[in-house]
Amino acid sequence: MDYRVLLYYCYSPIENPEAFREEHHRLCLRLKLLGRIIVASEGLNGTVSGLAADCEEYMQIVKADPRFAALEFKVDEAPAHTFQKLHVRVKPEIVHSSLRHVRPHERTGQHLSPQEFKALKDRDDVVVVDVRSDYEYNVGRFKNAVTLDMENFRDFPERVERLKEFKDKKILTYCTGGVKCEKASAYLLEQGFENVYQLHGGIIKYGIEEGGEDFEGKCYVFDNRVAVDVNSVNPTIISYCHHCQAPSDRLVNCANPHCNAHLALCENCGQELEGACSTTCQAHPDKRAYDGTGTYFKLSNNYRPEQGLLSYRAPTL
Incomplete structure (x- = not known):
């Protein structure tokens, strides 16, 4: 496969997160990476996709920074980008919690x-x-x-x-x-x-x-794949279709944007309910068009680093 998906994090203090975000965002744009990256004073957390060579260069550059020398990338293959946009954002934490006082780089399990x-x-x-x-x-x-x-x-x-x-x-x-x-x-x-x-x-x-x-x-992931197989030894299905209760690990978002629940919905029920989790959501006037995937993307403005938190959207080929 031509593309790679990188999952990574590192708890390591960043003195000026805003300045780092600008520099890092420009790097991702140059390498044509898409995904979500969170920058905070406590560290870095991201999932991005891109061509194999671009991902390799990205990993080398990030790990060359002494702050992230211990960072480990989890690398998976993909046939195409697993994201449609790029977001590099500054937030108070690299994972949203109620534990801002905790400093894993000092003490953790x-x-x-x-x-x-x-x-x-x-x-x-x-x-x-x-x-x-x-x-x-x-x-x-x-x-x-x-x-x-x-x-x-x-x-x-x-x-x-x-x-x-x-x-x-x-x-x-x-x-x-x-x-x-x-x-x-x-x-x-x-x-x-x-x-x-x-x-x-x-x-x-x-x-x-x-x-x-x-x-x-399956393992839930935060990109277009939604859920991925991880068990090649003794795989099994533990989830059931929200509607008919048949075994199903096909995860979707409800087509009603006001619900947007993450749930398992088999293909037959997905078609019958047009991607909604119930007949009530199916009848909602704001229900999104269902294309069989159960994944929906927000439109965004073209990104340029000086525009702050607006996102970059890959050009249509």
Whole structure:
């Protein structure tokens, strides 16, 4: 395949995020990368797609910066861009949470390689904890993982009470690429949990290095693919069509923009409901046209760095 998808993060202080954003945005434009990048005083977090050679140059340039020398890219192949636009934005945090005081670059849970995670995850003295949102783990999660019924990672501190029964166990946290685990595991340590670990590189790296064994369903991703296969060893489907309840891992957004729920909808029900999650949403006057994918994109102005937060949209070929 000609294109690559890069998933990455790094908690490392950036003294002037606004200036860094301008410089970094120009770099992405030069390399014709598309995707979402968040810059904050605490670090960098992004997912981008581009041609293989352009992605390779991007990785070399980013890692040449001493602040990001320890950054690890998760690299996947794709037949085309997995994004339609480029956003490089300054935000208070690189992952939206209610844990702005937490500094993972100073203290966080012990990193486990995919191989180490695999060796530990089924032991009796271990509990595996999914720190992602409900729409993510509903389509795929590790076998026997504890989920926390969160609509958003902001809810994590409120859910920690549910983990107190496991304080005498080793807690292994995981998420898509690792960025949420950095703050989640750091917060658990702050709350008195002693044996806290995290899957380094997240589900994506586990799939690449260990074949995704015992990850059930698909992994939700934040690009046009919506959800991807990670398990090539013992794959299974754990999600069900929201409408007919048939097994389905086909994830869509409801065609009603006022609902926009992330949910599984099989192809037959998708066609019948025109991409909506219910007949009520199907009848909504603002319902978007359904093209069979269940993915919808916002139009945006052409981007130029001096325009601040407006996005760059790839030219139509």
